[in-house]
Amino acid sequence: MYVIMKNKIINNRLNHIGPNFSLHYNEPIHLVKSKGMYLYDINGKKYLDAIGNINIVGHCNDHVVESIYKQASILNTNTRYLYNIMEEYSEKLLKYFPKKLSVIYFVCSGSEANDLALRMANNFTNGSEYIVIDNAYHGHTDSLINLSPYKFKSKGGQGRNSNVHILDMPDAVRGKYRFNENQWINKYINEGKELIDNVAFNKKISAFFSESILGCGGQIILPPNYLKQIFNKIKSNNGVCVSDEVQTGFGRIGKNFWAFEEQKVIPDICTVGKPMGNGHPIAAVITTREIADSFNNGMEYFNSFGGNPVSLAAGKAVLEVIENNKLQENAQKIGNYLKIKFNDLKNKFPDKICDVRGEGLFIGVDLVEKGNPDLPDSKIANFIINHSKKLGLLLSTDGPYDNVVKIKPPLIINIDEANYLIECLDKSINYYINNNI
Amino acid sequence: MYVIMKNKIINNRLNHIGPNFSLHYNEPIHLVKSKGMYLYDINGKKYLDAIGNINIVGHCNDHVVESIYKQASILNTNTRYLYNIMEEYSEKLLKYFPKKLSVIYFVCSGSEANDLALRMANNFTNGSEYIVIDNAYHGHTDSLINLSPYKFKSKGGQGRNSNVHILDMPDAVRGKYRFNENQWINKYINEGKELIDNVAFNKKISAFFSESILGCGGQIILPPNYLKQIFNKIKSNNGVCVSDEVQTGFGRIGKNFWAFEEQKVIPDICTVGKPMGNGHPIAAVITTREIADSFNNGMEYFNSFGGNPVSLAAGKAVLEVIENNKLQENAQKIGNYLKIKFNDLKNKFPDKICDVRGEGLFIGVDLVEKGNPDLPDSKIANFIINHSKKLGLLLSTDGPYDNVVKIKPPLIINIDEANYLIECLDKSINYYINNNI
CATH class of the missing domain: 3.40.640.10 (Type I PLP-dependent aspartate aminotransferase-like (Major domain))
Structure with missing residues (x-):
């Protein structure tokens, strides 16, 4: 049943909607609900939204x-x-x-x-x-x-x-x-x-x-x-x-x-x-x-x-x-925390992450090969966002080499959610390394 | 109190809003409510909306x-x-x-x-x-x-x-x-x-x-x-x-x-x-x-x-x-009725109205001097829309000479409202003639 619905909705996109409207992820997500920091797909799977820059005060506020x-x-x-x-x-x-x-x-x-x-x-x-x-x-x-x-x-x-x-x-x-x-x-x-x-x-x-x-x-x-x-x-x-x-x-x-x-x-x-x-x-x-x-x-x-x-x-x-809700203050607080933690990840994976930058909740994690900024690595960046998606976290990539993982969540994100974000990134990079992808 | 509020809201427009956003009518209307065919101003005055082309199924449907x-x-x-x-x-x-x-x-x-x-x-x-x-x-x-x-x-x-x-x-x-x-x-x-x-x-x-x-x-x-x-x-x-x-x-x-x-x-x-x-x-x-x-x-x-x-x-x-609500059918029905009635007005004021045209609820009444199409008359057109406003009807003008009164109401307009529309136009032209404006 789910497969049929999925095919139907994908066919509608292919048949009726402008083909250069693109879809996120290797396997696009069929959403049915959004609330606060989270999006929910048709199977009941819940995603922490770390790219919902439009829904700045949280989904369906x-x-x-x-x-x-x-x-x-x-x-x-x-x-x-x-x-x-x-x-x-x-x-x-x-x-x-x-x-x-x-x-x-x-x-x-x-x-x-x-x-x-x-x-x-x-x-x-x-x-x-x-x-x-x-x-x-x-x-x-x-x-x-x-x-x-x-x-x-x-x-x-x-x-x-x-x-x-x-x-x-x-x-x-x-x-x-x-x-x-x-x-x-x-x-x-x-x-x-x-x-x-x-x-x-x-x-x-x-x-x-x-x-x-x-x-x-x-x-x-x-x-x-x-x-x-x-x-x-x-x-x-x-x-x-x-x-x-x-x-x-x-x-x-x-x-x-x-x-x-x-x-x-x-x-x-x-x-x-x-x-x-x-x-x-x-x-x-x-x-x-x-x-x-x-x-x-x-x-x-x-x-x-x-x-x-x-x-x-x-x-x-x-x-x-x-x-x-003092969301600007929260953006600064959680943003600073995230940057510290991303820098810890950079120290843990110096070959993969060459830079962590941004202000508040507008952050980029720059992925490379061999720790070399001249070897931007879109492959691992793309892996990270698709693997994180499996783990229930939504991220995207950007930059001229598409190797920068972008973090721009709603400003209501809390410390636990920030920790989950770090954890998913950590796990994704580990998985990438351990499985020689 | 009303005058103060009016000055305040006008001052806000003048001070804070792009000056080439224009306002309808010689005396702009301060709206507080809209429903169906009608707009209501801050004094409780009710206006039949004959130019609400955006709100096609009626205001606040x-x-x-x-x-x-x-x-x-x-x-x-x-x-x-x-x-x-x-x-x-x-x-x-x-x-x-x-x-x-x-x-x-x-x-x-x-x-x-x-x-x-x-x-x-x-x-x-x-x-x-x-x-x-x-x-x-x-x-x-x-x-x-x-x-x-x-x-x-x-x-x-x-x-x-x-x-x-x-x-x-x-x-x-x-x-x-x-x-x-x-x-x-x-x-x-x-x-x-x-x-x-x-x-x-x-x-x-x-x-x-x-x-x-x-x-x-x-x-x-x-x-x-x-x-x-x-x-x-x-x-x-x-x-x-x-x-x-x-x-x-x-x-x-x-x-x-x-x-x-x-x-x-x-x-x-x-x-x-x-x-x-x-x-x-x-x-x-x-x-x-x-x-x-x-x-x-x-x-x-x-x-x-x-x-x-x-x-x-x-x-x-x-x-x-x-x-x-079969609104397309209603547009045709009321539109045809309005055109017949506008043509009656044209016969009544052959010096003022030189043409009635349009389809459905997208109608124009072309105002001229001396019944001559080469004498487009923006003055009477402008008078009509401002006088009709006083009578509780909203119309606008358009065309290269700004002499065409445009009728494009929500498609829910009924026969009584259509009659009121005609009546206001009739009265406005009469007033214009009788007062040698």
Whole structure:
């Protein structure tokens, strides 16, 4: 019976759903339930979710679900009308931003947010050139694929457009310059500045898009001063700095609510998405009065669903849960604990793990052969996530070599669950070694 | 107290929300509740909603709200997992499409849908040129603004890109060729074909994007045979035909579920959105196996929220309500009745109304001076919608001259409400005339 159901649901995917929507794991999981830190499959198997970055306050959180239900029962409409929840949520959300970032555009997805940021930057600067960091992913719209080396350099990609310019990832472990090299950070900064000046020499820069911790790049922490220096150079060339907080925002990184704060910069435009509604489709662009007023050039911006009362209720509830349950603090506490324990694992398996990095609950474990960062090992990374799945733990891989195990659980994870996570990783690596896989 | 609240909510909009999000009406409405056909403001005033095209099965429909609540309580995740509602809804939705359109990509908004359609067309054809109909609006992403004469030709727009080619609106009333002219339809068709051949002469066509009733163009019904002939010409030049059903889909036009069916064509790609989740953010691209397989070129398509179980539950519930309450039939019945009654008004005010057009509950009333189609009158159109608002009826205006009163209510509208709608329009025009406004 189970096999028949499984075949049926797989056949439906194959027959009816876009084939480049991919499925996790060698054996995809057929889910029937989710709650808190856990997902449950059709056989009753329970999985600790260590990759549920969207469901930031835990799956099916009661307060979020009830808030959606309540608002959906009372009023759902669009931004061409006035309603209270817009005022309540926008004021609450803006408290998390530096004063300079004071105007919100509500949209439906991180991609819509970055696409709108791009339009705003083009409008504000009249520029044509874009600067991005290598291996970045900023969204799936036509224009954003062109700003995403993660996509355009990979299989099926069309390569780099001539108006898109790529900064090297300032990767301390595997990059062109490394942490054990003299002046390694300044080398990245100086090369970056030089590239920007060259671009600006005879063309106009529109925007620099970056995450403040490089997610698809493999959880790369930007070195101190890097973003500040690059921002300054962009600004001195009249470009706009966009901080993409779609993966890193809302307290996930622990010490700060947004990753750009860790870098001691303030962007001109900040985009947020994924966890903003705990799975409900909501995202936003937050920018300065100056950029917003310039964008208000006579063309209306209307988004059928962006800023609807139900989405705003979801967003507001998420902030309330983060606040009431001190989830940012928990992200820092458990994140620090996990990093210590992952470093213990690194010491235990120095041949396999060459680096543990990240902030809060946005962590990467970098897998290699022979302890050599120049031998990134996607095979063991892939084994770990599939073996952990058998053990009831969900992880994923990322980075340009697909060798970084990514840990980005809901922020409600507790110490026991963190220990289970470590245990599964430990067991998976042990199994891999002992069975000569 | 009310004035203070009103000032507070308006100040919030001015201070915190993107200034080019516009508000309806000279005096914006502060809403607190919506149910069925009605919206309620903070003073308890009730408005019959004749423009609620998104809330197609009525505001806060119980079945839709309960379905969202139920699914949000049980499981919300993303398309990298398998879950039953994906199978249930996709099979149900595909039954409404011709067999040829068999593969779905779920996304969050009509803009995401059209943007994805564009990427698919580019991928399939390797083409660089786009054909659109004048005054069309296909979405707010960077790439789609360029395909939307409604935007790029208007205030704040950057004008036409050289790879975008515009067909005249085959407007029987105000167009270059009119219904009383010999061979008027063929003239549009022949000029369209000629333009397409010229474009294809030394460049490659990617896609022809069109609605099958022109919404932002002013509810223009395409003449018989027009779309068929244009589609054939596009196809003979290896371009892809995209039918944008974001405004017209889901039974609104009465006789058929999709507007392209009325035109007896089958597009290569169909995009749907707005009413799909009755206000919940969901949209989709539906295409052929051939195009989907070509798009599956190694690049994953992932959309954080597109195809999540809660959005699919909303979509499924909407189809169930449309079916169980025979709303497509109601759209046809009330739509026909309204058109008869609007034509009576046209006979009563031949100087003011020059045309009544549309299908089902997607209707336009074209306002002019002196009964002359070449004197489109946005002033009276604007007066009508603001005066009707005072009478408790919500209407909007559209079209290149903003002189077309648009009627696109939820499909649950009954005969009494239709009569009230007529009455308000009648009263508004009378008031305008009698008071020499």
